[in-house]
Amino acid sequence: MNNLNEEISRKLLLVLAHPDDESFICGGTLAKYASEGVQITLVSATRGEMGRRMGNPPYLNRETIAAARERELRHACDCLGIQQLQFLDIRDKTVEFMDEEPLITRIEGIIHETAPDVVLTFHETLGGHPDHCAIGKVTTAACRRSGKQDSLYYISFGNMMEQPERYGYTRGDIVKIDVSAHLEAKLTAFRAHRCQSEIDEWVWRPDHEALARFGAYEYFIHAEPTSPDRHNHYDLFH
Numbered sequence: 369m370n371n372l373n374e375e376i377s378r379k380l381l382l383v384l385a386h387p388d389d390e391s392f393i394c395g396g397t398l399a400k401y402a403s404e405g406v407q408i409t410l411v412s413a414t415r416g417e418m419g420r421r422m423g424n425p426p427y428l429n430r431e432t433i434a435a436a437r438e439r440e441l442r443h444a445c446d447c448l449g450i451q452q453l454q455f456l457d458i459r460d461k462t463v464e465f466m467d468e469e470p471l472i473t474r475i476e477g478i479i480h481e482t483a484p485d486v487v488l489t490f491h492e493t494l495g496g497h498p499d500h501c502a503i504g505k506v507t508t509a510a511c512r513r514s515g516k517q518d519s520l521y522y523i524s525f526g527n528m529m530e531q532p533e534r535y536g537y538t539r540g541d542i543v544k545i546d547v548s549a550h551l552e553a554k555l556t557a558f559r560a561h562r563c564q565s566e567i568d569e570w571v572w573r574p575d576h577e578a579l580a581r582f583g584a585y586e587y588f589i590h591a592e593p594t595s596p597d598r599h600n601h602y603d604l605f606h
């Protein structure tokens with residue numbers, strides 16, 4: 369098997385809550401792996417239709433926002449190299465109120481279909497938004513039931529996991545991905561989510577100024593800590 373085929377066989381599944389979670393939080397990592405030939409499937413629980421940002425000046429309303437956010441997400445997927453996108457069609461801001469069992473079963477089904485080598489979702493308590501924490505909780509349960517807990521990582525914000533001890537983790541639990549070569553793709557994905565990013569003036573400044581706002585690394589928490597000698601701290605595929 370040549371290198372190309374080996375790369376094509378790697379698969380990453382992301383289970384997140386809203387359009388833009390993938391770009392704003394871990395877009396550099398997704399662009400990096402996509403550029404290496406990893407097949408990426410994104411599952412978004414909602415269409416983010418209750419978002420308060422409507423563009424600047426506003427070009428959306430409550431009726432038009434769901435379709436627009438889906439369209440903008442598809443564009444962002446193209447920017448990052450995400451090939452597959454599906455929605456769970458849960459109403460925005462209600463993920464935490466859903467019955468967990470049917471949701472876990474659905475996500476188990478997606479894991480079975482996509483056979484991922486790596487699964488990314490939100491941390492159940494460090495997710496930063498009730499929808500994030502809720503989708504992280506059910507995805508974690510689905511991974512356990514599928515025997516995929518060793519492939520599961522939690523996404524994290526900015527460089528908070530430079531100091532994992534503050535959150536009850538050690539350095540051995542963290543994977544630190546160098547995304548410095550993929551920040552242009554991350555920026556185009558930010559801009560693809562126009563209704564969400566338009567109000568952030570820095571996103572629309574000249575590229576070199578906007579790019580300077582991004583960190584060179586994105587950090588992931590391994591859900592199931594393994595022995596330090598076995599685990600690669602710089603690559604999600606180990």
Ligand SMILES: [Zn+2]
Nearest residue numbers: 385386389497
């Ligand atoms: Zn979100």
